[in-house]
Amino acid sequence: MRSLDLDTLANAVAGGAAAIRTITRLDPAGGPGDKVFPPTYVKERNATTKYATEQRRIDGREVSTVLLDSVASQANRLEEALLDGFRRGELPFPIVQVDFSNEEGLADLEQITALQAPHRIADALLRDSVLGGTPFRHTTVGKEVTDARPTHATAMYKYCPTALIFGVWDSTGPKGGLGAKFQRCLVSEIVGIDVAPGVKTASRLDPAGIQTKAGPVFKHKDPSQDWTVDPKEAELAKGKPVEFSRSGGGDGKKGSPSAINHGNIPPSIDAAAGGVTMSHAVQTTVLSLGALRRLRFQTTCSGERLPAEQRDAAEAAARTALAALALAAVVYQRDQGYDLRSRSTLVAREPLVFELVSRDGGEPERFSLSRSEAAALLKGAEQNARRLGLGWDPKPVTLTPAPKLAGLIRKSRELAASGEAEDEG
Template sequence: MKDLYERLLAAASLRSADGAVRVAAEYEPVGGGGTPVFPPTVKLAATNAAGYLTEPRYVDGEQVEVVLLDQRQSQANRCETALLGAIGRGEVFIPHLALVTEAEGVPVRVTSLEAPHRSRDAYFRDAVHSDGQPFDATGPGAELRAASALDFGAYLRSVPSDLAYGVWDSHRKRRIQVKIPRAYTSEMIGVSPLVGVRAAGRFDQLNLPGETVEVTEAGWAPMEGGKPAKGAGKAKLSELGHGMIPPSEGLGGVSVKAVQRNATLSMAQLAALRFGDVSEEFAAAGRALVAAIALLGDRLAFAAPAIRLRSGCDLVLVSERREWVLRGKDGCPAVEPLEVATPQDAVALFEIAVDRARKAGLEWPDEPFVVHPNASLQQAIAKSYVVAGIGEAEGE
């Protein structure tokens, strides 16, 4: 593994022929080839109706239609969730931020590995340290706010995973906002999708009538005189979870020829990372550490024999190819095997990377930087845990 680290160290600063790491995997539905799988449902711009994201692409040199089963953002989130799980199990530690509080007696914790905008999320902008100091005025907070393309050292020390998965400081007013492109990219597609249909409805065992009732925060009641009382709303009983809903046609997933995952780790993006006035040894070790985090996240999230993307989209791994992508020869791409197959392999590589970065001078904390919501955010969080009134039933 030490030889592999040395190769990664050179590659991440573009000091070798290695230009990227690539993972190409193929899956099939747990029910077998052709069994419908369910992509994420989106509102289509063309029809304003629910549908799936499809587009033409070249696959093996042929133009085909593909459906997006899991986008780049979602795949990065899966890696971050897997990293957080490994941290929770005590297998590794990666510096991160943690917002901790309680609402209605329920413990609440949001980390920079979960927040939508990572360390730059509004959750942390609107947080305070235990001494009451706003997060952006604390040591780590101020350093992150002051970071620039010439010095991402604060990210390397406090939230290094942001450098792997990308971040945009869009929640803070600044003439030049920090934007860090993702170094690691992954997505999953289905090839040549055939869109299916299914019947969606609701059966009521007692066959309650589908009449209209009045609704208040206290609950619902039959309407007197055909009109709701003053200040009350109205809804059909079926909308409140009672009564019959006749079956109607709905999206039924897709049947595809193949399910493919393609992931890359860009050495060009890693080499673009700068950490201020530091030695070249420090800079190279920092880039290699970010690369090791990206490989660790990929192995933790995707090395298993099966994966669940969402309900109705459980997939079994059929094949996987992990490779270095080198400078081409004689007009042909050049690749070599990458010997990082399991999470254990990736953990070993990561530990070497952390050790080398520390020896080069990197400060590496052993616990997250904990903050708490300010008064306004605490109030908003508490309100989200309060049950008030009756909501509408979701469609089956």
């Protein structure tokens, strides 16, 4: 099997193929029959499980399946893989980031990039940050990104090309709901096949033998003491001692020893989120070349109008660079493995293979692509685009948090540290 080269990719993007896909069969790291735990969701109506289960038709039969990693979650993992390649200096491409490293009490956040922000370059973290003292949306970069749209995508390509790959809706910008929408070009998900639901057991034996009747437990009036069983030491509300509760912690009801993680927990069985066994899992990843071809570029990255006789070639080169960046994300994610969450680690059955899906059907062409080859493919594609006026500057656009944003984060941390964090339930 030959490696995917730049000429083949460019021809595919130019119209020779409908999509590039990879389909990978996965097994639990513990081996066949080992239980895995899908992500949980709020149960609705008559649902018997907290998992996203459904019947799918596979090879002519209905099969019970469960979602192991959603499209949105996969996008986050692919973006993390790209960020890793960028920080290693292997994948040069534009990034916008907010730098917290010089903010008192927030230095641990380091840099949060558009690859990590939930809404990418349209996220509130970037909106509420500044560049040279100017709010991001009022800077040259911010204005150009705000005005970008699928038929005039140069600014987004110049500053945040990953948004063109993973999609973005600029719904919080000055145009509100009319802000530009860029569809996802790269879609991936992981699904468990032929699944059988399991159960999960839980219990705890307190070695100190603390009984529930030892309560009630009160909130101590001295925050450093946390809790007390003496009403005289308790914080008061309307003249009465406040029973202890901890948002996000404790296993029992308010005021009980279990609220401070003491006491026994009777054995229980959870059938709604008890994990699943399966025959195998499948990761399906599709890069839509049709979606890339809908992106238009009217100007060069320097702002000059693309000459009519050069525009088709320039647009094709830019789309090829985006395709190479998307494929690099897939390859780098594969190298990071499939540790999806606790008790949900998967391993691939076969090497990574890319298939070029013809617009007219037929047997797809198959190609390999290693990590070093993916990096070289990206660099070659970007160089071609650069010669036609659509090159990238890999030096990050670095913002700093506005004082109000930094203050909001600090206040939120103070509330969390004091145990007053809100209950999202």
